[in-house]
Amino acid sequence: MTSTTDKKQSYSLVLYFFIVMLLMYLMFGKDYASQPKQLIYSEFVSEVRAGHLEQVKITDKELVGTLKAEAAKSPNEKVIRAVRLPNLEDSSLLKDLEAQKVKVSGDIETQYLWLEILLSWIFPLVIIFAIFSYGARRLRQGAATTLDFGKNKAKIYDRSSEIKVNFTDVAGVDEAKAELVEIVDFLKTPQKYQKLGGRIPKGVLLVGPPGTGKTLLAKAVSGEAGVPFFSISGSEFVEMFVGVGAARVRDLFEQAKLKAPCIIFIDELDSIGKSRSGARSMLVGHDEREQTLNQLLAEIDGFDSSKGVIIMAATNTPEVLDSALLRAGRFDRQVIVDRPDLEGRKAILDVHSRNVKLAQNANLDTIAARTPGMVGSDLANLINEAALLAARRNADFVEMRDLEESIDRVMLGLEKKSRVMNAEEKKRVAYHETGHALVALSVEHAEPVHRISIIPRSIGALGYTLQLPTQEKFLHTRPELEDKILVLLGGRAAEDIIFSGVVATGAADDLEKASELIRKMVTQYGMSDSLGVLTYGKHSDSRFIQSPFANEERNYSEATAEKIDMEVRSFIDKAYKTAKSILLNRRTELELIAKELITKETLGRNDIENLILSNKLQTDVIRVNEFDFDKQQVLV
Numbered sequence: 001m002t003s004t005t006d007k008k009q010s011y012s013l014v015l016y017f018f019i020v021m022l023l024m025y026l027m028f029g030k031d032y033a034s035q036p037k038q039l040i041y042s043e044f045v046s047e048v049r050a051g052h053l054e055q056v057k058i059t060d061k062e063l064v065g066t067l068k069a070e071a072a073k074s075p076n077e078k079v080i081r082a083v084r085l086p087n088l089e090d091s092s093l094l095k096d097l098e099a100q101k102v103k104v105s106g107d108i109e110t111q112y113l114w115l116e117i118l119l120s121w122i123f124p125l126v127i128i129f130a131i132f133s134y135g136a137r138r139l140r141q142g143a144a145t146t147l148d149f150g151k152n153k154a155k156i157y158d159r160s161s162e163i164k165v166n167f168t169d170v171a172g173v174d175e176a177k178a179e180l181v182e183i184v185d186f187l188k189t190p191q192k193y194q195k196l197g198g199r200i201p202k203g204v205l206l207v208g209p210p211g212t213g214k215t216l217l218a219k220a221v222s223g224e225a226g227v228p229f230f231s232i233s234g235s236e237f238v239e240m241f242v243g244v245g246a247a248r249v250r251d252l253f254e255q256a257k258l259k260a261p262c263i264i265f266i267d268e269l270d271s272i273g274k275s276r277s278g279a280r281s282m283l284v285g286h287d288e289r290e291q292t293l294n295q296l297l298a299e300i301d302g303f304d305s306s307k308g309v310i311i312m313a314a315t316n317t318p319e320v321l322d323s324a325l326l327r328a329g330r331f332d333r334q335v336i337v338d339r340p341d342l343e344g345r346k347a348i349l350d351v352h353s354r355n356v357k358l359a360q361n362a363n364l365d366t367i368a369a370r371t372p373g374m375v376g377s378d379l380a381n382l383i384n385e386a387a388l389l390a391a392r393r394n395a396d397f398v399e400m401r402d403l404e405e406s407i408d409r410v411m412l413g414l415e416k417k418s419r420v421m422n423a424e425e426k427k428r429v430a431y432h433e434t435g436h437a438l439v440a441l442s443v444e445h446a447e448p449v450h451r452i453s454i455i456p457r458s459i460g461a462l463g464y465t466l467q468l469p470t471q472e473k474f475l476h477t478r479p480e481l482e483d484k485i486l487v488l489l490g491g492r493a494a495e496d497i498i499f500s501g502v503v504a505t506g507a508a509d510d511l512e513k514a515s516e517l518i519r520k521m522v523t524q525y526g527m528s529d530s531l532g533v534l535t536y537g538k539h540s541d542s543r544f545i546q547s548p549f550a551n552e553e554r555n556y557s558e559a560t561a562e563k564i565d566m567e568v569r570s571f572i573d574k575a576y577k578t579a580k581s582i583l584l585n586r587r588t589e590l591e592l593i594a595k596e597l598i599t600k601e602t603l604g605r606n607d608i609e610n611l612i613l614s615n616k617l618q619t620d621v622i623r624v625n626e627f628d629f630d631k632q633q634v635l636v
Contacts, residue, residue: 172344208337234271245292261308435494
């Protein structure tokens with residue numbers, strides 16, 4: 001897509017082309033046109049008297065005649081002209097013209113002489129001067145742009161401008177807001193702290209996962225305090241030329257001091273604040289970034305916080321920041337903006353649904369319980385998706401089913417009903433998902449099953465088993481983790497039982513998650529009986545960003561690595577046998593639920609429980625009918 005700048009440049013080139021063509025026409029056009037043959041006055045009179053002319057035009061400057069076809073030597077010499085002599089009488093010439101029956105016309109052009117001069121000479125000079133002036137102005141602008149290269153690119157929100165956000169618009173981070181109330185109070189009444197000799201922190205670092213509302217929280221502080229807000233991303237400081245970032249930092253702080261009290265907010269601080277020492281700096285070293293960081297440190301040290309300039313910054317990876325940034329006197333206050341809990345998610349949903357028409361059956365408490373781990377941006381997207389779904393079916397209100405479907409969209413992706421599975425694949429997926437659900441219903445610590453489905457989703461899953469936690473948990477015991485592993489292996493175990501050991505590739509993701517969890521139990525959580533309560537390996541993954549490529553530094557021998565592998569294998573073999581045993585004992589229910597799932601494609605918790613209950617009642621009836629009262633035992 002062509003940018004606006006490119007379009008403007010194209011228009012300018014076209015305009016320049018037409019201007020040049022016009023100048024060439026005005027200045028040289030007459031030279032290329034066919035010019036009449038110039039005669040002296042006596043020769044012109046001779047042509048008249050000879051009867052060679054059929055038409056004459058008399059002006060105040062010249063005589064222009066048109067020769068007859070037989071008198072013209074060539075088509076290009078058909079027109080002749082002569083300078084008119086004002087001192088001579090025209091009566092004789094007019095008599096000659098009348099005698100030869102020549103058509104005579106007159107055109108006095110004295111009043112238009114100035115216009116011809118203007119168009120022929122003055123106007124081209126004006127155009128040339130205008131082009132020269134425009135080029136000079138563009139050169140000055142280019143020079144100014146070069147001089148402004150070191151100016152900061154911060155977007156400034158003044159007291160009366162767009163900052164309309166306050167603490168009521170930020171939900172789910174009550175602890176973080178409580179930490180920042182002191183900053184707001186200082187910006188409003190700095191004298192209260194200064195008279196006691198207190199010093200407000202110069203820098204406040206907001207730390208948390210992406211989407212938790214760090215930028216929104218910084219704007220809310222500015223909105224509550226009613227002070228200017230300088231917002232800039234850390235990457236906007238860095239350019240390919242060394243020294244530009246440092247110049248922009250200096251310019252930013254100079255402007256902030258003029259508008260004090262104010263807030264400087266630097267988003268993605270890790271872009272310029274990475275550690276300058278160690279192996280990491282050798283991989284990501286950059287002279288421009290280092291100079292920018294050095295200048296930022298110098299500026300933080302160089303201003304007095306009593307002037308009312310507060311620096312706020314946000315990052316997702318605080319562990320990569322340089323220690324000089326985090327020492328006392330710089331970013332010496334860190335505010336954790338973590339994922340919201342159940343009550344926080346309820347508050348966030350209330351904020352984002354203010355302008356959404358919710359139906360009476362829309363229960364946001366249930367939605368909050370169904371979305372553990374989601375951050376503010378996820379919940380805002382969830383509400384928006386629900387509104388779009390309701391609008392798509394021309395509804396007047398957003399109902400609970402829209403919210404439920406939006407959760408599935410956000411967590412699992414779009415339904416791919418166009419992806420048609422054959423009967424064999426559909427059967428295998430149905431038994432796989434039923435295996436997960438039955439194992440979850442059979443163990444003590446598994447999260448409750450909410451729904452199972454064999455409708456493919458855009459994330460690549462051919463089916464899913466949705467479990468919802470009953471409460472927020474921050475610690476997990478060994479039995480809970482073991483039950484979670486059993487549920488993960490339940491799908492593969494069901495395929496093994498029903499298809500006589502012929503398994504497919506559908507369990508790859510389950511096996512990966514189970515293997516990773518068992519390895520963490522052995523190497524990080526100290527839950528191995530043979531290896532003891534030790535941790536193995538140093539993990540450098542971020543606390544807030546879960547990366548599948550997190551590095552691990554080995555601090556154990558090859559013999560220990562072999563023991564770890566054996567322990568992991570022992571864990572998963574035992575868990576797989578247990579999951580398989582559970583499904584063998586409940587094979588009738590496994591087949592009953594799977595067949596119903598093939599028919600309906602989606603089963604809720606109530607549907608599953610009704611099927612299990614009907615099977616139980618049927619089994620009890622069989623046992624009563626086939627009970628031998630004499631031998632007091634079941635016959636079958």
